[in-house]
Amino acid sequence: MHSKDQICHDDYQKTASWLLSQTQHRPRVAIVCGSGLGMLADALKCQDSFLYSDIPGFPQSTVQGHAGRLVFGELKGKTCVCMQGRFHMYEGHSLCKTTFPVRVFKLLGVETLIVTNAAGSLADSYQVGDIMIIKDHINFPGLAGLNPLNGPNDDKFGPRFPPMSGVYDKDLRKMAFDLCKRMGVTQFVQEGVYCMVGGPNFESVAEARLLHRLGVDAVGMSTAPEVVVASHCGMRVFGLSLITNKVVKSYDDTELVNHEAVLEVSKLRSQTLQSLVTELVSWMDINNNTA
Numbered sequence: 204m205h206s207k208d209q210i211c212h213d214d215y216q217k218t219a220s221w222l223l224s225q226t227q228h229r230p231r232v233a234i235v236c237g238s239g240l241g242m243l244a245d246a247l248k249c250q251d252s253f254l255y256s257d258i259p260g261f262p263q264s265t266v267q268g269h270a271g272r273l274v275f276g277e278l279k280g281k282t283c284v285c286m287q288g289r290f291h292m293y294e295g296h297s298l299c300k301t302t303f304p305v306r307v308f309k310l311l312g313v314e315t316l317i318v319t320n321a322a323g324s325l326a327d328s329y330q331v332g333d334i335m336i337i338k339d340h341i342n343f344p345g346l347a348g349l350n351p352l353n354g355p356n357d358d359k360f361g362p363r364f365p366p367m368s369g370v371y372d373k374d375l376r377k378m379a380f381d382l383c384k385r386m387g388v389t390q391f392v393q394e395g396v397y398c399m400v401g402g403p404n405f406e407s408v409a410e411a412r413l414l415h416r417l418g419v420d421a422v423g424m425s426t427a428p429e430v431v432v433a434s435h436c437g438m439r440v441f442g443l444s445l446i447t448n449k450v451v452k453s454y455d456d457t458e459l460v461n462h463e464a465v466l467e468v469s470k471l472r473s474q475t476l477q478s479l480v481t482e483l484v485s486w487m488d489i490n491n492n493t494a
C-alpha cells in the first residue's frame with residue numbers, strides 16, 4: 204500500500220492471486236448484489252464461497268442486508284462470481300476501497316459486471332416493486348470531486364480520462380428487456396436514469412424535488428463508483444435497480460422511508476430478479492475458461 208487510501212496494482216493482484224489459488228472457478232461475469240438482493244447468489248451451482256473477512260485485502264461489509272460473502276459458481280453453465288454485500292462510501296470506506304473488488308475481478312478475468320441495487324423512485328410513473336434497467340447514471344459524489352479514479356492513474360487498468368457515455372451496454376439492455384417480455388414481467392420493468400447520492404440519510408423533500416427536476420428516475424447510495432471503475436478498465440456493464448420506495452416529494456406526505464422497508468420490498472421481487480439475472484447470463488456471449 205502507498206498510503207491509507209491509495210491502493211496499488213500489487214494489492215489488487217495479491218487478492219486476485221489468493222482467490223485463484225482457492226477456487227477452480229474462472230469467472231467471466233461478476234454480479235454485485237444490492238441491499239437485500241443477496242439471494243441472487245443462491246442460484247449459483249457448484250459454489251465456492253469466501254467470507255470477506257477471510258479474503259486478504261478485502262474490505263468488510265457493515266450494512267444489514269449485505270452478508271459479506273464472495274460466491275463463485277455457475278449460472279446455467281456460465282462461471283460467475285457474486286458479491287453478497289457491497290461497500291458504500293457512507294460506511295466510511297474510501298472510494299478506492301468501495302471499488303476494490305471490481306479491479307480484483309478484472310484481474311480474475313471478468314469481462315462483464317452486473318450491478319444491482321435498491322433505490323427510491325422519483326419518476327411519477329414508477330411503482331414500488333418495479334425493476335429499472337439502468338440506462339445511465341448521475342454520479343453526484345463524482346461531480347463533486349469524489350471519484351474512485353482520483354489520484355495517480357494506473358495505466359495498467361485504463362486511461363487517465365475515460366469516457367463515461369454509453370457505459371450501460373445497449374445490447375445487454377435490449378437483451379434484458381426481451382427476456383422480460385418472454386418472462387411476462389414487462390408491466391413492472393422500466394428503463395431509466397439512476398442517481399448516486401452519498402447517503403446515509405434519505406433525501407429531504409427539497410433534495411427529492413431537485414433530483415426529480417434533473418431527470419433522475421431512481422436514487423440510491425451506491426453503484427456509480429463500481430461502474431466508473433469497471434468501465435475504466437474496459438468491462439461491459441449492465442445494471443438493475445429494484446424500486447423499494449417512492450421518494451417523498453411533497454411536504455404533505457408524512458410517510459418516512461427506512462432501511463427495513465427497503466429490505467422487505469427486496470424480498471418481494473427476489474425470485475424475478477434472480478431469474479432475470481440467470482437468464483441474462485445464460486444468454487450472454489461468453490466462453491468459459493478453466494483453471
Ligand SMILES: O=P(O)(O)O[C@@H]1C[C@H](O)[C@@H](CO)O1
Nearest residue numbers: 237238320321424425462465
Ligand atoms: O447497496 P444498495 O445501493 O442496494 O443499498 C441501498 C442504498 C443504501 O445502502 C440502502 C438504503 O436502504 O439501500
